[in-house]
Amino acid sequence: MVEQTLGDKLARDILGRIRGGQILPGAKLNAKSLADDFRVSRTPVLEALKTLAARGIATHAPNRGYIVSSTALNGNVGSELDEPVPVTDLYYRLAEDWVGQEIPQDVTEQYLLQRYKARKSEVVGTLVRAVNEGWAERKPGYGWTFLPVVSTPEAFEQVYRFRSAIEPAALLEPTFEFDTQVLDEQERIQQRYLDGAIDTELPDRLILIGMQFHEEIIRLSGNTFFHQALVRVNRLRHLLELRSIFDRARVYDQFSGHLELIRLLRKGDPIEASFYMRQHLAEATSKKTSIQRAHVQNKIRR
Amino acid sequence: MVEQTLGDKLARDILGRIRGGQILPGAKLNAKSLADDFRVSRTPVLEALKTLAARGIATHAPNRGYIVSSTALNGNVGSELDEPVPVTDLYYRLAEDWVGQEIPQDVTEQYLLQRYKARKSEVVGTLVRAVNEGWAERKPGYGWTFLPVVSTPEAFEQVYRFRSAIEPAALLEPTFEFDTQVLDEQERIQQRYLDGAIDTELPDRLILIGMQFHEEIIRLSGNTFFHQALVRVNRLRHLLELRSIFDRARVYDQFSGHLELIRLLRKGDPIEASFYMRQHLAEATSKKTSIQRAHVQNKIRR
DNA sequence: CTATGTATTTATTGTGCGAAAAAAACATTA
DNA sequence: TAATGTTTTTTTCGCACAATAAATACATAG
Numbered sequence: 001m002v003e004q005t006l007g008d009k010l011a012r013d014i015l016g017r018i019r020g021g022q023i024l025p026g027a028k029l030n031a032k033s034l035a036d037d038f039r040v041s042r043t044p045v046l047e048a049l050k051t052l053a054a055r056g057i058a059t060h061a062p063n064r065g066y067i068v069s070s071t072a073l074n075g076n077v078g079s080e081l082d083e084p085v086p087v088t089d090l091y092y093r094l095a096e097d098w099v100g101q102e103i104p105q106d107v108t109e110q111y112l113l114q115r116y117k118a119r120k121s122e123v124v125g126t127l128v129r130a131v132n133e134g135w136a137e138r139k140p141g142y143g144w145t146f147l148p149v150v151s152t153p154e155a156f157e158q159v160y161r162f163r164s165a166i167e168p169a170a171l172l173e174p175t176f177e178f179d180t181q182v183l184d185e186q187e188r189i190q191q192r193y194l195d196g197a198i199d200t201e202l203p204d205r206l207i208l209i210g211m212q213f214h215e216e217i218i219r220l221s222g223n224t225f226f227h228q229a230l231v232r233v234n235r236l237r238h239l240l241e242l243r244s245i246f247d248r249a250r251v252y253d254q255f256s257g258h259l260e261l262i263r264l265l266r267k268g269d270p271i272e273a274s275f276y277m278r279q280h281l282a283e284a285t286s287k288k289t290s291i292q293r294a295h296v297q298n299k300i301r302r
Numbered sequence: 303m304v305e306q307t308l309g310d311k312l313a314r315d316i317l318g319r320i321r322g323g324q325i326l327p328g329a330k331l332n333a334k335s336l337a338d339d340f341r342v343s344r345t346p347v348l349e350a351l352k353t354l355a356a357r358g359i360a361t362h363a364p365n366r367g368y369i370v371s372s373t374a375l376n377g378n379v380g381s382e383l384d385e386p387v388p389v390t391d392l393y394y395r396l397a398e399d400w401v402g403q404e405i406p407q408d409v410t411e412q413y414l415l416q417r418y419k420a421r422k423s424e425v426v427g428t429l430v431r432a433v434n435e436g437w438a439e440r441k442p443g444y445g446w447t448f449l450p451v452v453s454t455p456e457a458f459e460q461v462y463r464f465r466s467a468i469e470p471a472a473l474l475e476p477t478f479e480f481d482t483q484v485l486d487e488q489e490r491i492q493q494r495y496l497d498g499a500i501d502t503e504l505p506d507r508l509i510l511i512g513m514q515f516h517e518e519i520i521r522l523s524g525n526t527f528f529h530q531a532l533v534r535v536n537r538l539r540h541l542l543e544l545r546s547i548f549d550r551a552r553v554y555d556q557f558s559g560h561l562e563l564i565r566l567l568r569k570g571d572p573i574e575a576s577f578y579m580r581q582h583l584a585e586a587t588s589k590k591t592s593i594q595r596a597h598v599q600n601k602i603r604r
Numbered sequence: 605c606t607a608t609g610t611a612t613t614t615a616t617t618g619t620g621c622g623a624a625a626a627a628a629a630c631a632t633t634a
Numbered sequence: 635t636a637a638t639g640t641t642t643t644t645t646t647c648g649c650a651c652a653a654t655a656a657a658t659a660c661a662t663a664g
Contacts, residue, residue: 030607142627345627443655
């Protein structure tokens with residue numbers, strides 16, 4: 001994990017809001033309300049604003065606060081803040097190495113500490129995360145064990161079967177709440193990608209957008225357990241997807257499916273929506289597993 | 303958490319096996335195989351064996367190892383090891399205090415450290431657990447927030463709705479594997495409690511036995527995601543159950559339901575079993591929620 | 605009187621060392 | 635030669651203190 005203070009993260013997030021059009025050039029960046037919004041104190045927000053000012057995204061007038069500069073959306077002003085969340089994360093390296101059989105099944109913290117030259121807190125944090133995702137376990141005494149889930153090709157199918165059990169069911173929850181704002185937001189996002197961004201965007205980003213859509217929809221069920229289960233399983237799925245062959249063409253089908261789902265939800269017909277969701281998932285499964293098989297066979301052949 | 307070394311835990315676990323009839327009086331306690339079994343080294347196993355010998359549960363012959371003494375099952379030989387896992391656990395205290403509105407929604411680690419006079423590692427560990435169960439969150443800056451899930455009466459119903467989505471589905475997994483040993487074991491346990499132990503056992507124990515049954519059955523599905531989701535949701539449910547009124551009569555219905563389910567699984571009819579599971583859960587829900595309502599009303603009346 | 609700017613306090617992380625627990629290596633006995 | 639007993643090594647925990655980050659309190663300007 002690259003050193004990153006809360007102020008840095010906030011700078012990114014605020015810039016994200018500007019890029020996404022939620023905050024317009026010329027608008028005042030009220031420190032207090034931003035702090036409340038992000039549930040932090042003004043201190044890190046102020047740091048973020050200073051960073052943004054230094055990058056030319058905001059201008060500062062003494063005793064009058066910060067304002068989004070008119071050039072904020074020009075070309076690559078402050079682009080160094082845009083994406084560089086560097087994915088050299090220990091988490092990914094560890095997952096990669098485990099799947100690739102580079103590390104033994106049983107390891108000690110010490111071993112990981114040395115192998116990755118990482119800080120202890122980072123190693124422990126990563127292991128805890130892996131435990132949550134179900135691919136690592138603490139041994140009763142010293143040491144940790146990695147479980148084979150992530151490395152098996154069946155995992156893909158199992159995830160999809162699990163999702164098929166919960167996602168359509170979630171739409172039928174009596175507490176389902178039909179939040180127009182969420183639907184609008186998601187429709188906007190999916191549409192934007194369908195209008196072209198699919199061809200240029202990084203695979204990883206597209207995967208995340210797709211997962212986010214499902215998570216947001218399931219969240220409307222009003223039953224946290226469905227939502228939490230999906231989020232958890234999606235984190236693992238993310239790892240699996242990163243290792244599989246990525247098919248952009250499939251994303252078109254997927255995202256237009258999402259728009260159709262929104263349409264059905266708007267119609268106020270949860271049963272039909274639930275049914276459609278089931279289909280939508282089934283499609284993904286069949287295509288996915290054949291891709292996965294091809295992938296595995298290629299590997300064996302080599 | 304009361305100081306407890308791995309050796310102490312093993313002593314309990316081994317005694318559990320003796321009490322449960324898995325290891326008989328007179329049998330040799332092979333250190334190596336016990337160590338392998340528990341996935342630890344011989345060191346803590348040896349400590350456990352010493353403890354057991356000191357309590358009169360095992361006898362020790364120099365250079366010949368340990369043997370379960372014939373009096374191991376007599377009366378209260380070594381009973382001090384049986385149950386006393388003291389539930390003064392920070393985890394329970396914290397959950398209790400949060401539900402009872404004794405602590406604020408937002409807290410710092412420091413606050414918890416002082417309030418509970420606990421070690422830092424313990425506090426952090428507990429918070430991580432709470433996060434996994436979905437009733438706590440790290441704030442972006444310093445501090446943690448507790449979420450209302452555990453304290454809402456709706457949580458009960460939501461958990462049951464979630465389980466109704468996953469448990470019957472799990473039984474229909476194509477990878478479902480019908481492990482006679484597991485079924486036998488569970489049948490034995492459920493039968494034993496139906497034969498009388500229900501009236502004497504602690505509520506907490508009965509709750510755990512019931513949860514364990516479901517977890518074991520779902521595990522047979524061969525799809526970890528179902529199993530993991532259930533385990534996770536059950537941990538939270540445990541908290542909820544501890545706070546609700548306990549009805550022993552209900553346990554009879556519940557446990558005989560379990561036996562019926564085993565019978566259907568033995569018949570090799572997963573569809574019927576799945577259907578029965580759905581019903582079984584529905585029953586529990588309806589009874590449960592009415593109890594829960596009564597409970598809430600009582601509280602309000604006071 | 606509200607938002608900004610600044611100073612102060614508080615919370616948390618990082619580090620290093622000694623203690624305790626567990627694993628691994630070695631020696632010995634049936 | 636496999637299991638037991640014993641010693642050595644390794645791993646992890648616990649604690650204190652310094653360093654940093656964030657929250658809070660205070661002062662001031664519009």
